[in-house]
Amino acid sequence: MSDYPISGYFGRVLVVDLSLGEVRTEPLDPATALDYLGGRGLATRLLYDTIDPACEPLGPDNAFVIASSPLVGTSAPTAGRGHMVFKSPLTGVIGTSNSGGTWGAAFKAAGWDALVVTGAAASPVMIDIAPGRAEIRPADDLWGKTVHETNDLLAAASEPGRPARVLCIGPAGENLVRFAVVANDANRVYGRCGAGAVWGGKKLKAVRVRGREKIAVADKERFQSGLDQALYLIKQAPVTKRLMRDLGTAGLVELINLISMLPHRNFQDCTHRDEDVDRVSGETLAKTLLEKAGSCYLCPIGCQRHTRVAGRDGKEERGEGPEYETMVLMGPLCGIYDMAAITRANYRANELGLDTMSYGGTVACAMEMAGLGLIGPGETGGIDLSFGGAEALEALVGMTARREGIGAALAEGAYRLAAGRGRPDLAMTVKKLELPAYDPRASYTQALGYMTSPSGACHLRGGYAVSLAFFGGAKEIPRFSLLQSPIAIRNMQNLGILQDSLGVCRFTGYAFSADPWARMVSGVTGRDFSVARLEEIENRVAALERQFNVEAGATAADDALPDRFADSPIVVEGRERRVSRDDQERMKRDYYEVRGWDRDGRPTPGLLRALRIEESRR
Amino acid sequence: MTLKIKFFAYFRDLFGARERDLVLESAATVGGVLEVLTDTPERRAEVFAGAELKPHVVLLLNGAPPGRGLSTPLADGDTLAIFPLLGGG
Numbered sequence: 223m224s225d226y227p228i229s230g231y232f233g234r235v236l237v238v239d240l241s242l243g244e245v246r247t248e249p250l251d252p253a254t255a256l257d258y259l260g261g262r263g264l265a266t267r268l269l270y271d272t273i274d275p276a277c278e279p280l281g282p283d284n285a286f287v288i289a290s291s292p293l294v295g296t297s298a299p300t301a302g303r304g305h306m307v308f309k310s311p312l313t314g315v316i317g318t319s320n321s322g323g324t325w326g327a328a329f330k331a332a333g334w335d336a337l338v339v340t341g342a343a344a345s346p347v348m349i350d351i352a353p354g355r356a357e358i359r360p361a362d363d364l365w366g367k368t369v370h371e372t373n374d375l376l377a378a379a380s381e382p383g384r385p386a387r388v389l390c391i392g393p394a395g396e397n398l399v400r401f402a403v404v405a406n407d408a409n410r411v412y413g414r415c416g417a418g419a420v421w422g423g424k425k426l427k428a429v430r431v432r433g434r435e436k437i438a439v440a441d442k443e444r445f446q447s448g449l450d451q452a453l454y455l456i457k458q459a460p461v462t463k464r465l466m467r468d469l470g471t472a473g474l475v476e477l478i479n480l481i482s483m484l485p486h487r488n489f490q491d492c493t494h495r496d497e498d499v500d501r502v503s504g505e506t507l508a509k510t511l512l513e514k515a516g517s518c519y520l521c522p523i524g525c526q527r528h529t530r531v532a533g534r535d536g537k538e539e540r541g542e543g544p545e546y547e548t549m550v551l552m553g554p555l556c557g558i559y560d561m562a563a564i565t566r567a568n569y570r571a572n573e574l575g576l577d578t579m580s581y582g583g584t585v586a587c588a589m590e591m592a593g594l595g596l597i598g599p600g601e602t603g604g605i606d607l608s609f610g611g612a613e614a615l616e617a618l619v620g621m622t623a624r625r626e627g628i629g630a631a632l633a634e635g636a637y638r639l640a641a642g643r644g645r646p647d648l649a650m651t652v653k654k655l656e657l658p659a660y661d662p663r664a665s666y667t668q669a670l671g672y673m674t675s676p677s678g679a680c681h682l683r684g685g686y687a688v689s690l691a692f693f694g695g696a697k698e699i700p701r702f703s704l705l706q707s708p709i710a711i712r713n714m715q716n717l718g719i720l721q722d723s724l725g726v727c728r729f730t731g732y733a734f735s736a737d738p739w740a741r742m743v744s745g746v747t748g749r750d751f752s753v754a755r756l757e758e759i760e761n762r763v764a765a766l767e768r769q770f771n772v773e774a775g776a777t778a779a780d781d782a783l784p785d786r787f788a789d790s791p792i793v794v795e796g797r798e799r800r801v802s803r804d805d806q807e808r809m810k811r812d813y814y815e816v817r818g819w820d821r822d823g824r825p826t827p828g829l830l831r832a833l834r835i836e837e838s839r840r
Numbered sequence: 841m842t843l844k845i846k847f848f849a850y851f852r853d854l855f856g857a858r859e860r861d862l863v864l865e866s867a868a869t870v871g872g873v874l875e876v877l878t879d880t881p882e883r884r885a886e887v888f889a890g891a892e893l894k895p896h897v898v899l900l901l902n903g904a905p906p907g908r909g910l911s912t913p914l915a916d917g918d919t920l921a922i923f924p925l926l927g928g929g
């Protein structure tokens with residue numbers, strides 16, 4: 223228990239300076255806690271106060287921040303997540319990524335609200351955290367090890383009732399692959415934007431935590447009323463009650479195909495044969511490779527896929543995945559419908575520490591380039607880089623993680639790969655982040671989400687508009703409304719900011735939105751967090767992320783889709799659809815207005831003042 | 841007229857098929873077809889709450905939400921997909 227004025231927090235930020243080899247605890251300003259809540263909001267504020275957004279992302283001047291929230295460590299469903307924020311070496315703008323598992327809860331239980339890591343070590347190190355104690359230790363013996371090896375070695379220090387939880391990078395992070403992940407509990411990841419490369423640049427291999435502190439709940443009755451409401455709603459909605467457990471996220475594959483949104487061959491079209499799609503569907507996964515579903519910390523939804531697959535050598539391998547995004551981006555996007563190959567490539571990426579989404583997008587880009595003669599057969603070491611090449615998909619994971627042969631070019635991500643050979647238009651990226659597995663031509667709302675997401679084309683930060691396509695009429699917003707998309711996407715982005723700032727899972731959103739959270743967070747803190755007050759926090763975080771990006775050098779011109787989506791139509795509901803440059807401009811302008819940003823997409827001084835966003839304290 | 845009906849997720853178990861062709865004597869609406877399909881109390885209970893669709897039941901007619909809901913008229917060769925609202929990402 224702590225004597226901090228706001229219950230649910232410890233009021234302590236753990237700061238580790240790897241250049242100086244120093245560890246210290248700094249107080250968390252209560253006003254900052256109340257204004258930014260936790261998770262993504264708090265981490266963004268602490269990062270903004272620590273680094274110059276214009277800094278070199280792979281050098282010692284970058285930092286990363288992981289924050290928990292007042293809900294983390296309570297009995298709130300799924301509230302065990304951590305949120306990491308940094309400057310992305312892939313995009314050059316804010317990198318923001320979330321992960322489940324159990325690490326977030328264990329870190330909070332060690333008695334800190336956030337971890338700030340600055341500088342860079344001269345040789346490999348790890349950070350070891352336990353209640354009241356944190357130290358930097360040499361990690362030369364871990365350097366070069368895979369994610370699973372590292373996790374197993376460090377988790378071996380677990381004690382009964384006090385398990386050791388590990389975040390670490392694999393060889394991909396060590397080799398500064400721009401889309402390397404930070405792995406969490408071995409198979410969960412801080413996936414997008416290259417957090418693993420930031421760690422690699424700091425020579426930081428792992429952060430281990432062991433915690434046992436309890437979280438105080440100020441108003442138990444209020445907390446409980448929100449909790450009861452949340453659990454009831456989770457049991458009501460079929461998605462959270464059973465579908466996620468039955469089918470995992472890949473349960474979407476067939477439906478996304480049905481609404482002409484399932485990308486094919488580097489987003490050249492969305493046309494697949496039904497029998498091919500069936501081979502990579504969630505149903506087929508559940509019937510063939512799935513061993514059991516699993517859950518993150520305190521999650522009643524349970525979407526994890528624990529699977530097994532025969533290796534190319536016939537030996538059985540076990541692991542986790544594939545998720546929807548991985549299945550499609552490593553699969554149909556590359557013209558591949560071989561679930562076993564996708565699953566093996568997924569396992570390998572988890573082991574070596576690569577983001578499966580950016581990897582799939584980069585391989586698809588390379589395949590199109592190879593077809594155009596932009597990557598010669600001599601460069602691939604005999605691997606056939608045509609669309610549909612499942613062997614290439616598997617073989618290139620290791621080459622990319624180790625930067626071997628053509629893997630060195632792939633390790634830079636799709637944008638640098640394509641631009642480096644004079645064809646940036648072949649990279650399906652926004653702000654250099656590879657697109658998720660939903661074609662933006664099939665939903666203007668999703669298109670605008672990709673354009674305006676603070677971290678580049680991300681469905682989790684940009685707003686998830688896909689379910690809108692399932693509905694029509696007055697009940698929901700049609701997917702091709704230029705007029706309604708800006709407000710719709712703002713609202714979805716804001717709900718995402720709230721979930722990320724509370725340390726809870728996105729998928730609770732299929733059962734309920736802000737109201738139960740407002741009660742739970744009010745109950746824990748003993749402060750009045752109305753839905754309206756939470757909305758103000760959401761707007762504050764959105765404005766601060768944008769401010770960070772402006773200072774990092776991003777402009778309105780970066781809020782745009784690749785040319786392909788404006789120039790080459792796909793057929794949706796019997797009509798040709800594209801997102802013309804005029805339509806993009808119009809939605810963007812309206813979106814800036816909804817956000818209170820100026821015509822160039824910059825938060826105005828008046829808005830920053832109204833939201834109490836102070837200048838950086840660095 | 842002949843319609844193609846596609847089922848997804850646990851509706852496949854509920855209706856015992858991934859897809860089926862439905863031959864109707866006369867013109868029909870989306871609602872009329874659902875009446876025909878929900879021929880057991882269990883099927884009916886999953887799809888309807890009274891005369892209304894349950895909120896989690898999603899219909900797509902040729903890949904798009906039926907413009908007039910249950911009263912949308914159907915044409916020969918139409919494909920109607922029916923599924924519980926799914927999530928992911």
Ligand code: SF4
Nearest residue numbers: 517518521523525727
């Ligand atoms: S729904 Fe899935 S990702 Fe979310 S907390 Fe539960 S198991 Fe983890």
